[in-house]
Amino acid sequence: MAKVLIPTPLRQYVEKRDSVELTGGTVAEVLGALTSQFPDLRKQIFNDEGKLRSFVNVYLNDEDIRYLKKDATPVASGDTLSIVPSIAGGAVDVAPSPAVAIPPTSLSSDEILRYSRHLIMPEVGMEGQLKLKNAKILLVGTGGLGAPLGLYLSAAGIGRIGLVDFDVVDFTNLQRQVIHGTKDVGRKKLDSAADRMLDINPNVRIDRYEVALDSSNALDILEPYDLVIDGTDNFPTRYLVNDACVILKKPNVYGSIFRFEGQASVFAYPGGPCYRCLYPEPPPPGLVPSCAEGGVLGILPGIIGLVQATEAVKLILGAGEPLVGRLLLYDALAMKFRELKLRRNPECPVCGDHPTITELIDYQQFCGVTVQEPAPPAGTKEGEIDPVDVKAKMERGDNFVLLDVREPHEYLICNIPFAKLIPLGDLPKRVNELDSAVEIVAHCKSGARSAKACDFLRQAGFRKVKNMKGGIIAWSDKVDPRVPKY
Amino acid sequence: MMVAHAESRFPNECCGAMIGNIDGEQKNVTAAVPMENAFAGEQGARYELRPQDLLEADRRARAEGKDLIGIFHSHPDCDAYFSTTDLQNSCPWYSFVVLSVKGGKFDHAASFLPNPDQTDAEKEELIWPKF
Numbered sequence: 001m002a003k004v005l006i007p008t009p010l011r012q013y014v015e016k017r018d019s020v021e022l023t024g025g026t027v028a029e030v031l032g033a034l035t036s037q038f039p040d041l042r043k044q045i046f047n048d049e050g051k052l053r054s055f056v057n058v059y060l061n062d063e064d065i066r067y068l069k070k071d072a073t074p075v076a077s078g079d080t081l082s083i084v085p086s087i088a089g090g091a092v093d094v095a096p097s098p099a100v101a102i103p104p105t106s107l108s109s110d111e112i113l114r115y116s117r118h119l120i121m122p123e124v125g126m127e128g129q130l131k132l133k134n135a136k137i138l139l140v141g142t143g144g145l146g147a148p149l150g151l152y153l154s155a156a157g158i159g160r161i162g163l164v165d166f167d168v169v170d171f172t173n174l175q176r177q178v179i180h181g182t183k184d185v186g187r188k189k190l191d192s193a194a195d196r197m198l199d200i201n202p203n204v205r206i207d208r209y210e211v212a213l214d215s216s217n218a219l220d221i222l223e224p225y226d227l228v229i230d231g232t233d234n235f236p237t238r239y240l241v242n243d244a245c246v247i248l249k250k251p252n253v254y255g256s257i258f259r260f261e262g263q264a265s266v267f268a269y270p271g272g273p274c275y276r277c278l279y280p281e282p283p284p285p286g287l288v289p290s291c292a293e294g295g296v297l298g299i300l301p302g303i304i305g306l307v308q309a310t311e312a313v314k315l316i317l318g319a320g321e322p323l324v325g326r327l328l329l330y331d332a333l334a335m336k337f338r339e340l341k342l343r344r345n346p347e348c349p350v351c352g353d354h355p356t357i358t359e360l361i362d363y364q365q366f367c368g369v370t371v372q373e374p375a376p377p378a379g380t381k382e383g384e385i386d387p388v389d390v391k392a393k394m395e396r397g398d399n400f401v402l403l404d405v406r407e408p409h410e411y412l413i414c415n416i417p418f419a420k421l422i423p424l425g426d427l428p429k430r431v432n433e434l435d436s437a438v439e440i441v442a443h444c445k446s447g448a449r450s451a452k453a454c455d456f457l458r459q460a461g462f463r464k465v466k467n468m469k470g471g472i473i474a475w476s477d478k479v480d481p482r483v484p485k486y
Numbered sequence: 487m488m489v490a491h492a493e494s495r496f497p498n499e500c501c502g503a504m505i506g507n508i509d510g511e512q513k514n515v516t517a518a519v520p521m522e523n524a525f526a527g528e529q530g531a532r533y534e535l536r537p538q539d540l541l542e543a544d545r546r547a548r549a550e551g552k553d554l555i556g557i558f559h560s561h562p563d564c565d566a567y568f569s570t571t572d573l574q575n576s577c578p579w580y581s582f583v584v585l586s587v588k589g590g591k592f593d594h595a596a597s598f599l600p601n602p603d604q605t606d607a608e609k610e611e612l613i614w615p616k617f
Contacts, residue, residue, distance in 0.1 A: 008553035009579035055577040057537045082539050089572035091561040224526045233572035
């Protein structure tokens with residue numbers, strides 16, 4: 001038996017009872033049983049077509065059935081159904097303002113033409129296209145994932161899209177961030193993305209947020225939107241977006257990419273898990289490399305970003321099975337999609353039954369990220385040498401070995417003539433190839449790996465070891481601009 | 487409580503629910519539950535109640551042996567009438583009290599009961615508590 005709570009004004013139709021116990025396996029069956037037992041109630045909650053009246057919401061325990069399986073939502077014995085009207089209003093017809101325009105209820109002739117391939121599908125149709133037009137989506141990041149998302153969501157006719165990014169387009173972005181073009185290098189990503197999206201569909205309203213999302217601004221920025229799509233590439237922002245979505249009760253469409261693999265899911269959906277149910281804590285800093293460190297197949301964010309776009313559109317249309325409680329794993333090399341079942345963790349500190357995190361925290365600290373990068377020393381430190389001085393040594397004909405500790409595939413991108421290549425990982429077993437009597441200058445891409453190599457060599461008894469400051473990137477900047485940067 | 491909430495939210499519209507009991511034709515409000523205006527956008531002339539908040543208010547009323555009997559909201563710097571927007575987004579089950587707040591101070595109020603088709607609303611008499 002399930003219990004249906006009856007709002008006061010409707011009790012006159014149910015023999016003045018405040019609740020009625022009924023049997024039924026789904027919401028539709030329970031409400032059907034209710035209205036056949038009390039026929040006068042029927043026209044109060046259903047319209048002539050037998051659908052729930054527009055202002056009537058039905059809650060199963062604490063959840064709106066619109067976000068479950070609508071009237072097919074299963075009802076178990078002991079469940080409580082509540083009938084809750086949705087109520088709004090305002091004095092708008094006295095003080096009209098464009099910002100408070102009533103949601104559009106029709107499409108223009110141009111829009112009907114533009115969206116015709118949607119309109120002829122019964123699953124979308126006019127009703128669905130209007131849902132898309134009235135939808136408000138926040139896209140966090142306009143990079144690899146944000147690029148396909150921005151293109152397709154604006155083309156699909158989402159009415160309002162917020163973009164959060166503070167970055168500038170650079171050449172290394174163009175391999176995958178297809179919303180930006182070569183002509184946009186040096187422009188703000190926000191402007192570049194918005195121009196492209198408005199070119200695709202001028203009906204879209206685009207809100208630009210040129211900020212780094214953080215605990216002080218996230219709730220305000222997310223508030224106006226129906227759902228949030230996470231296209232970020234770092235853990236602090238990912239946890240921030242997750243927690244803010246849980247707090248604001250907005251679905252968080254998640255995606256992440258690395259090298260040849262990607263993941264996607266829908267978090268913070270009523271009843272479903274959140275990102276913290278999957279990963280309660282971030283990995284130690286440095287353990288999981290970023291795309292800038294480990295690389296990413298340029299096509300990969302296209303696939304994962306469009307999985308996210310598909311889920312966002314489905315959520316708005318209320319169509320199909322959302323990717324809730326399921327983590328989609330994609331492996332491009334094997335060309336396989338797999339799925340892991342996820343459950344909401346009742347002990348989750350954010351979305352669990354007794355949450356301990358009820359407001360946003362310091363995510364940099366939570367993820368172990370040093371907030372203040374130590375300022376690089378002005379000069380060269382003990383054990384370091386500037387690329388200009390390395391060049392001078394070469395020209396003087398000094399006897400020294402230039403040791404490149406990068407990987408062979410990096411060496412093929414660019415190298416400094418006469419450098420000896422021993423990848424950092426091979427150094428222990430190949431250390432005998434080096435002569436401790438001869439001075440060694442080690443370099444890598446930017447100086448971090450070669451610093452480790454120097455430490456290793458010093459411990460192995462080498463005395464004359466120096467690290468070339470800033471790596472081959474600095475060499476390109478200061479000595480030889482023909483050496484490409486990557 | 488309702489007046490204080492309306493004034494505190496000025497120049498935005500406020501909203502909330504009224505709990506009490508029904509005695510024949512007369513509805514007695516015993517408590518007001520201020521709620522957050524959930525309208526996504528400029529709130530100077532719009533309000534929206536979160537259904538979850540209403541569900542919560544209904545639970546509170548039941549727990550106290552009372553009923554959820556009405557909804558209130560404010561009209562900043564304009565009169566307390568039932569606008570077309572109010573009517574179309576209301577529901578015929580409850581009384582709707584509108585509070586006019588002018589320049590941040592409560593001015594007057596009126597109550598309305600929408601008809602079943604939400605095409606019109608009947609004005610109800612408001613009787614204020616006596617101190």
